[in-house]
Amino acid sequence: MTVANAKSGSAMQQILDNLKEMPSGSGAKDIDLIFLKGIMESPIVQSLAKAHERLEEVQLQAVRDNNVELVSEILDSLNNLPEKDAATAELTRILQEPHFKSLIETHDKVAAKCYEMPDATENSNSVLTSSLMPADAVRMIGIQKKAAEPLGVTFRVVQGEMVIARILHGSSIDRQGMLHTGDIIREVNGREVGSDPNELQELLRECSGSITLKVLPSYKDAPAPPQIYLKSHFNYNPTTDTLIPCKEAGLSFSKGDILHVVNKEDPNWWQARKIVGGATGLIPSQFLEERRKAFVKRDEDISDNGILCGSLTAKKKKKKMMYITAKNAEFDRYELQIYEEVAKMPPFQRKTLILIGAQGVGRRSLKNRLIVMNPLRYGTTVPFTSRRPREEELDGQNYCFVQREEMEKDIKDSRYLEHGEYDGNLYGTKIDSIHEVVNAGRTCILDVNPQVCL
Template sequence: MQQVLDNLGELPATTGAKDIDLIFLKGVMESPIVRSLAKAHERLEDVKLEAVQDNNVELVTEILGDISGLSVRDDSAAELSKILQEPHFQVQYFLCYETPPPPEVTNDAAVNNALMQADAVRMIGIRKKAGEPLGVTFRMDKGDLVIARILHGGLIDRQGLLHVGDIIKEVNGKDVGNNPTELQEMLKECSGGITLKILPSYRDAAVPPQVYVQPHFDYNPANDNLIPCREAGLAFKRGDILQIVNREDPNWWQACHLTEGGTGLIPSQFLEEKRKAFVPRDLDEAGILCGTITGKKKKKMMYLTAKNAEFDRHELQIYEEVARMPPFQRKTLILIGAQGVGRRSLKNRLVVLHPTRFGTTVPHTSRRPRNDEQDGQSYRFVTRLEMEMDIKTGRYLEHGEYDGNLYGTKIDSIHEVVNTGRTCILDVNPQALKVLKTAEFMPYVVFIAAPEFDTLKAMHKAVVDAGLTTKQLTDVDLKKTVDESARILRAYRHYFDFIIVNDNLDGAFEKLQSAVDQLCTEAQWVPVSWVY
């Protein structure tokens, strides 16, 4: 720049430059601001950028680990963590990373390394504690050890440096061999800094799907002989909510437990169906319908459900896809239980105490009304021909015959209650759940379970002594109630939203009322078919 200034005064007149232009140019170049910018530019050109240390990858990994716990509470820590994980920043410290000198290798290894493209090999630095799981599994593919899966939320997933399909060539300068189990154990025992030489797959990480399921069975990976890595398994209970984050493996899904926050492997629908197909079926001597006795004809026939005369007791229930909904009032409240467990008492108490919130249906019958009966109060009286026609067209939820007369619950009567803005309470046969568990009725299903035999016997004695009933039940009758309650629970448990053991009627009512009130104040998980 000084050279240009010196030459300005020596320009010959033949250049054609005007004096005013030369004065302006000289004034600009002699400006203190321009001179400062020129000096800064010259100094930057003379400086060669070098890495602060030769272990940049390990240093950044350690920093990310130290601030991981602060990111939730501190905005500055969260911003720093985001910057350090930006692809642009990672490229910079990978370029500055000096790899350790390669160890002596055999001729075969030398040939393999020579075949690798120089721009495809990457060195990845990881810092971990001894015994800390990396959250990654491997498989063999054409003689190479390849990353088979990366567990959501694990150490590798949080760092984002490795991807499914990456080929692992070396660990700390040593060849990894061709045994996935040995590599898994080698990495598990490593501590401190770990250097991996990989051939990246350049596969974009899949976005976790927004799929939520509710399992209908308990699972403990410690007792599973089929899981590829028990430490990577995720335990759960029946009714928990799981988010499925990866379903690429047909046998093992990756899931996140929404309540406890853990992430791991769970058996897929396909695998669990195959496994349960080999479990001996639960047969009992009561026949096809719960509570019926095949060897004796009863005077009162079991109600038959429309479109579903026989219950498929061997239906496999594994996972049910669900969606989260804001608080809302269910259309129906269904009370299921064995005969004599108090369903009708609970239903009547809710309707009497909260007539504006709850209602119930009036059953239809083909018998003639008695002198003191009015149509629409206890029953709706219709002709037998009219009732038989409606049954054939599927307009009854359930129906049966007693003493030569038809009785049944009409589907339209449920809608009549719902259309008034109230929840319709139903104490129906369990077979009806197949029809009711739909978006049309949006039920909240409560199972009223019988208590133990001694408790049930004491409760019945108290009711008889108080003069509330004149019906005397024998020990055989009470035992039958307990057994029938257990059978219903085994066969229909996947339909139940809530279970109440009625060992005290007042206590059972309080639990029922509290559960129903929560539906209007707390978010609910419902079958996804109700929403989409």
């Protein structure tokens, strides 16, 4: 079966004819032939064959493959002009743009059919031979910055590379979404950044307007912001914390504040936002604060080494305590209250609170307690029943007594929120009675048995 010199469409047809003429063999071989025949007859493969034939008929040739040299010659000629007008200055600016340079370099590589990876031994300093990122990861990214506006980003040095260590939630960089944690910064406006985080911070601080960065992306998909809300049980002031990696990025809060945790990638320092006030910053994680308050000696350094804003310097002697089973009650009294996870409840017009629990857990006691504490805010309904009233019971006080036939008809007409049968009698909560409590401006509290029909 020789098809090397045939066109793609003819070659595929010949392959299909040969497959049809091949005798049947083992079951596995027949399955392989059927699978191969299905691939060859698929519309996608047929379309690829036609596209290949068309490309073979139309020979596309680049005009030249040394346009980088051509642009350099044009720039030299423009710079040697005795007088420059506005058009000349504009052309010079365009030819020096990083995006235009990258476009010309890419065109020359495609024209020269240079598709293979460069040898790292030939150019060890090339941005394409980074040990941290793939060779085709170089990107030119443009960001906007106002004068004297902090970007909200910190850096650390990893194998001589300037890596983004942290991006503060809500900062200018976070809002633009162009950079991510783990990205490597190579150049700022055509200037190499070096390996000093202080120099890079100073360079970015002086920039304003449009900033062009040469970046090696981390190719890490940004996780969706976690919807975690915590209620703090302690006061925190980052200016007095000796462990925080960056005091300026810390978020102070008081006991009882509600915090929205937006980033938990760092096991020791979370990024959170205050619900009241909207300020965003670093807070100690549950793990870190538990160890600090429990006076447990650290087995390893929890500081973020290499991050610009600081490192862990406190070395206090920690108190060690041996847990003794006989004194477990004493240890249980020292349960740490740090954060309590809470839920954000959406507003709703029909204010109804339903208490659900097993028999005997205290649903009715909790309902009565809330109503007694604030009768103007909470109320409840009077349940309906088909049983006869007892001597001490009044209609409309403990129960609303109705005939079984009437109650069955209302249940069939969906006029009950919940209903059930006990000892041959029907019990239920009528929807109209709930509306009466809500219309009076109170929250209706219902204690529902898990076994009732809703």
